[in-house]
Amino acid sequence: MAKSIGIFVTSPLHMRHVMGVTKAAVAKGAKVKVFFTWFATHLAKCKDFPELCAMEGVDVSICVDSYKKSGYDITDIPEGLIDTKMATQAQHGAIIEDYDCYLTL
Amino acid sequence: MSAKVFFLLPSREYTLDGIRSALGLAVENMYAYGCVMYNDMTDLATNEKDMKEYHMENVEWLRDMEGDCFTIPECNAENFGLTQTNLEEVGQKLRDAEYIIPYGILRADKN
Amino acid sequence: MKILHVMRSAEPADDVKKLIDIVSEGRDNETFNLDVEAPDYDKMIDMVYDADQTICWW
Numbered sequence: 539m540a541k542s543i544g545i546f547v548t549s550p551l552h553m554r555h556v557m558g559v560t561k562a563a564v565a566k567g568a569k570v571k572v573f574f575t576w577f578a579t580h581l582a583k584c585k586d587f588p589e590l591c592a593m594e595g596v597d598v599s600i601c602v603d604s605y606k607k608s609g610y611d612i613t614d615i616p617e618g619l620i621d622t623k624m625a626t627q628a629q630h631g632a633i634i635e636d637y638d639c640y641l642t643l
Numbered sequence: 644m645s646a647k648v649f650f651l652l653p654s655r656e657y658t659l660d661g662i663r664s665a666l667g668l669a670v671e672n673m674y675a676y677g678c679v680m681y682n683d684m685t686d687l688a689t690n691e692k693d694m695k696e697y698h699m700e701n702v703e704w705l706r707d708m709e710g711d712c713f714t715i716p717e718c719n720a721e722n723f724g725l726t727q728t729n730l731e732e733v734g735q736k737l738r739d740a741e742y743i744i745p746y747g748i749l750r751a752d753k754n
Numbered sequence: 755m756k757i758l759h760v761m762r763s764a765e766p767a768d769d770v771k772k773l774i775d776i777v778s779e780g781r782d783n784e785t786f787n788l789d790v791e792a793p794d795y796d797k798m799i800d801m802v803y804d805a806d807q808t809i810c811w812w
Binding site: 546548549550551575576577604607626627628630631634635640642 | 646648656657660661663664666667668671673742744745746747748
Binding site: 745 | 763767769770772773775776777807809810811812
């Protein structure tokens with residue numbers, strides 16, 4: 539039976555793994571939540587980011603405070619996201635509380 | 644039952660945010676711990692006031708919520724009151740953690 | 755307890771190796787190397803499902 543997977547993204551180096559792991563999990567019917575924090579919020583500007591946000595069963599959010607501190611205007615919402623997904627570290631807490639499996643990338 | 648979460652903080656530019664992130668879990672009623680592995684924290688904040696009034700307050704809040712912030716470099720225990728530890732002890736603490744978070748990046752020069 | 759060690763670097767630093775050794779001692783461990791050109795993500799997900807804890811090292 540498919541499990542749910544939460545991915546806490548703290549490194550700006552591994553977008554290919556975020557995409558690869560998420561696609562593979564979705565293909566197995568998993569519910570996936572991905573939360574980007576600190577300099578990993580740069581990945582919200584990566585060309586693959588809108589595709590990640592559009593995947594079925596995938597909940598994507600970013601730390602808005604990190605996004606701002608990484609140099610972006612918080613009104614510049616990354617393509618694929620909506621403003622309510624510009625969120626706080628509580629999203630990380632939700633991954634730990636509500637998802638079966640936990641990954642850090 | 645509340646989860647026990649341990650952040651490993653090896654990189655200069657990620658350390659203070661890793662502590663903030665640990666605090667974010669502590670306020671969600673988790674036992675959150677961090678460990679500064681290599682850096683002298685004196686070099687991390689943009690200014691001394693910011694370090695004292697914001698970042699060290701985060702460490703105090705972490706402790707108030709039954710978490711802690713450890714350090715392997717002695718200077719951070721001496722200068723900022725972080726709890727001294729060593730790599731062996733960190734490994735033992737990790738064995739008790741349900742979630743282990745190697746935070747950010749690990750550069751070849753370990754800073 | 756089964757631990758899955760996901761390696762983001764095929765050649766981890768000595769300190770990382772030491773932490774892995776301590777965490778692994780007396781436990782059932784598996785390793786998945788992400789640091790290859792085309793990781794088998796499908797296999798990795800199966801291993802994540804099968805593990806009690808996954809640690810993604812640098």
